Amino acid sequence: MNNEEIVARVQANPKFQELVQKKTGFGWMLSIVMLAIYYGFILVLAFNPSGLGASLSGGITTVGIPVGLGVIISAFVLTGIYVQRANGEFDRLTQEVVEEARK
Amino acid sequence: MNRRIPQILGALALVGLSAAAFAAGAVEGEVQKAKATNWSAIIMFFAFVGFTLGITYWAARRTQSASDFYTAGGGISGFQNGLAIAGDYMSAASFLGISAMVFDKGYDGLIYSIGFLVGWPVILFLVAERLRNLGKFTFADVASYRLAQTPVRILAATGTLVVVALYLIAQMVGAGKLIQLLFGLDYAVAVILVGVLMVMYVMFGGMLATTWVQIIKAVILLSGASFMALMVLVSVGFSPEAMFAKAVENHPKATAIMAPGGLVSNPIDAISLGLALMFGTAGLPHILMRFFTVGNAKEARKSVFYATGFIGYFYILTFIIGFGAIFLVGTNPSFLDDAGKIVGGNNMVAVHLAKAVGGDLFLGFISAVAFATILAVVAGLALSGASAVSHDLYASVIKKGKANEKDEMRVSKMTTLVLGVLSIVLGIAFEKQNIAFMVGLAFSIAASANFPVLFLSMFWKGLTTRGAVIGGFIGLTSAVVLIVFGPTVWVEVLGHEKGSELFPYKNPALFSMTLAFFSTWLFSVTDSSRQAQEEKGRFDAQFVRSMTGIGAAGASKH
Numbered sequence: 001m002n003n004e005e006i007v008a009r010v011q012a013n014p015k016f017q018e019l020v021q022k023k024t025g026f027g028w029m030l031s032i033v034m035l036a037i038y039y040g041f042i043l044v045l046a047f048n049p050s051g052l053g054a055s056l057s058g059g060i061t062t063v064g065i066p067v068g069l070g071v072i073i074s075a076f077v078l079t080g081i082y083v084q085r086a087n088g089e090f091d092r093l094t095q096e097v098v099e100e101a102r103k
Numbered sequence: 104m105n106r107r108i109p110q111i112l113g114a115l116a117l118v119g120l121s122a123a124a125f126a127a128g129a130v131e132g133e134v135q136k137a138k139a140t141n142w143s144a145i146i147m148f149f150a151f152v153g154f155t156l157g158i159t160y161w162a163a164r165r166t167q168s169a170s171d172f173y174t175a176g177g178g179i180s181g182f183q184n185g186l187a188i189a190g191d192y193m194s195a196a197s198f199l200g201i202s203a204m205v206f207d208k209g210y211d212g213l214i215y216s217i218g219f220l221v222g223w224p225v226i227l228f229l230v231a232e233r234l235r236n237l238g239k240f241t242f243a244d245v246a247s248y249r250l251a252q253t254p255v256r257i258l259a260a261t262g263t264l265v266v267v268a269l270y271l272i273a274q275m276v277g278a279g280k281l282i283q284l285l286f287g288l289d290y291a292v293a294v295i296l297v298g299v300l301m302v303m304y305v306m307f308g309g310m311l312a313t314t315w316v317q318i319i320k321a322v323i324l325l326s327g328a329s330f331m332a333l334m335v336l337v338s339v340g341f342s343p344e345a346m347f348a349k350a351v352e353n354h355p356k357a358t359a360i361m362a363p364g365g366l367v368s369n370p371i372d373a374i375s376l377g378l379a380l381m382f383g384t385a386g387l388p389h390i391l392m393r394f395f396t397v398g399n400a401k402e403a404r405k406s407v408f409y410a411t412g413f414i415g416y417f418y419i420l421t422f423i424i425g426f427g428a429i430f431l432v433g434t435n436p437s438f439l440d441d442a443g444k445i446v447g448g449n450n451m452v453a454v455h456l457a458k459a460v461g462g463d464l465f466l467g468f469i470s471a472v473a474f475a476t477i478l479a480v481v482a483g484l485a486l487s488g489a490s491a492v493s494h495d496l497y498a499s500v501i502k503k504g505k506a507n508e509k510d511e512m513r514v515s516k517m518t519t520l521v522l523g524v525l526s527i528v529l530g531i532a533f534e535k536q537n538i539a540f541m542v543g544l545a546f547s548i549a550a551s552a553n554f555p556v557l558f559l560s561m562f563w564k565g566l567t568t569r570g571a572v573i574g575g576f577i578g579l580t581s582a583v584v585l586i587v588f589g590p591t592v593w594v595e596v597l598g599h600e601k602g603s604e605l606f607p608y609k610n611p612a613l614f615s616m617t618l619a620f621f622s623t624w625l626f627s628v629t630d631s632s633r634q635a636q637e638e639k640g641r642f643d644a645q646f647v648r649s650m651t652g653i654g655a656a657g658a659s660k661h
Contacts, residue, residue, distance in 0.1 A: 003644065006647075007644045007647045010653070016651070020650060023650065027228040030228045031225045031228045034225060034228075045214065045363050049362065049363045053361065053363065060358070060361060061343060061344050062362055064361070064362060065347075068214065069419065071220075072418060072419060075223065076408075079223070079227050079408045082404070083227075083407075083408045086401075087401050094650070094651050098652075
């Protein structure tokens with residue numbers, strides 16, 4: 001079976017369409033979430049810097065400290081969420097598409 | 104509402120500005136030579152060099168094929184690659200520079216590091232696995248996948264070599280100055296040492312040695328920084344509140360260090376620089392190359408996950424280190440000169456803190472780590488430059504894909520040697536030059552020439568060779584021309600009168616990237632040649648491979 005046939009069979013497979021839709025959509029969605037978190041942080045820096053500078057619970061530690069650390073942690077967590085779903089669900093779908101194309 | 108706008112722009116400017124300082128990638132300006140030769144540092148540094156040369160020897164015996172040389176045979180695991188990518192990002196400049204900024208400005212230092220992390224998740228979601236599925240050795244493999252080989256490879260190789268050259272010069276000059284400061288070695292000796300070791304790692308050990316040197320350095324840097332952060336926390340009884348209180352008490356800016364400050368610069372510049380950093384990272388050839396060292400898309404994804412975790416952890420450590428330095432270094436007269444300033448400048452606070460918390464031996468360790476960091480980064484750069492010459496120019500353009508593998512590797516090793524000699528010569532030549540613009544320019548070119556072509560080749564069916572080549576070269580030249588006519592080169596380097604610059608912004612990416620994307624689109628959609636039709640026709644097969652990995656280059660068997 002030549003490459004063109006494989007490509008045609010993969011494209012005709014509804015599972016491939018499902019994979020493309022899910023993976024691409026999920027990737028763009030998480031990208032937008034990351035950018036929203038980051039630019040949200042920037043907006044707070046601009047609109048309400050004193051809010052970030054306010055005391056967290058009466059002490060020296062300010063609200064900005066957990067917020068800033070939160071942005072760092074969110075980047076890590078978002079990559080974790082993507083990897084979890086991609087290495088599970090998406091890879092299973094990919095595997096099925098590949099096997100069906102080679103039958 | 105309108106009054107808010109300047110504040111937003113100010114906040115963006117802050118992020119951009121600090122990014123500029125970080126991206127400078129090197130210790131800038133005049134440095135004084137260390138008073139005494141630092142023997143414990145030198146001994147530990149030589150222990151590192153001896154160990155890594157041992158690894159190079161081991162790697163050399165396993166580096167037989169071109170695939171071994173360029174990509175370590177694709178046998179690096181996602182975890183290892185994550186550490187290596189993090190290592191490429193955790194440069195000496197980010198370790199010393201971010202802790203210095205936290206020491207000086209407190210909370211603003213945290214804002215500064217965050218801007219660098221958020222590009223990574225986006226690279227994972229959109230680029231990483233597609234890149235792995237389509238490419239083999241260089242990002243040009245992906246960009247030229249369905250386009251004409253010769254022109255696209257020439258474009259990609261040019262983009263790679265320009266970025267590598269600028270980055271290498273900046274690293275060499277920074278290395279010379281840092282080593283002079285830390286070890287008391289002569290500038291030229293330091294530059295030659297870095298150049299010789301770089302050539303040895305790459306020429307003999309290829310990607311396998313380059314990756315392991317980077318992994319080892321990442322581990323020792325993370326361990327050293329973890330120890331310092333731990334000792335800071337120990338000194339305050341593990342109470343962040345106590346740490347912040349002590350810092351506020353001892354800092355001239357007092358409670359202001361706990362809140363966002365107000366560095367305001369030109370907002371357009373800030374946005375432009377932010378774009379350059381985010382998309383430049385996704386266009387840096389030595390970073391992109393790392394995605395070909397893992398076996399498959401699954402490992403490529405894991406690499407970014409681990410890399411993001413390590414980089415984020417590292418930024419949190421530097422934040423603690425910077426705050427700790429405020430009361431452990433800033434108040435200790437032995438780290439201050441007669442004027443009450445930090446000995447060696449603020450960039451040295453992390454090094455001083457090492458001494459404060461771990462004595463002379465640990466000071467030696469951290470100094471050696473800083474040197475090791477530079478070595479690991481330049482080795483990755485040299486390998487990426489050598490691959491562009493041997494794989495893209497020699498094998499694909501000159502030999503039309505019919506090169507003998509042995510010859511291709513010989514060309515690669517010769518190129519590494521030439522790059523080593525060139526970087527030593529240029530490193531010495533640029534000692535007294537103002538090189539602060541170079542890394543910024545490298546990021547702008549990566550974002551304006553490499554990234555648009557790479558991104559559109561994967562995501563847009565309509566891309567044709569004509570569009571890619573014209574758009575890529577327009578991105579490249581506009582980035583260079585706008586930087587030369589901008590304030591950084593026109594005024595600060597060429598010495599023209601302030602205000603006489605022909606382009607008002609320090610960073611061109613906003614304009615050069617837009618121009619690159621627009622002209623790539625324009626010259627693609629107006630391309631009605633038969634070749635263009637064929638190129639568009641090949642997109643479906645490329646898309647299937649990028650999504651499923653069918654036909655992707657696998658790991659070689661050992």
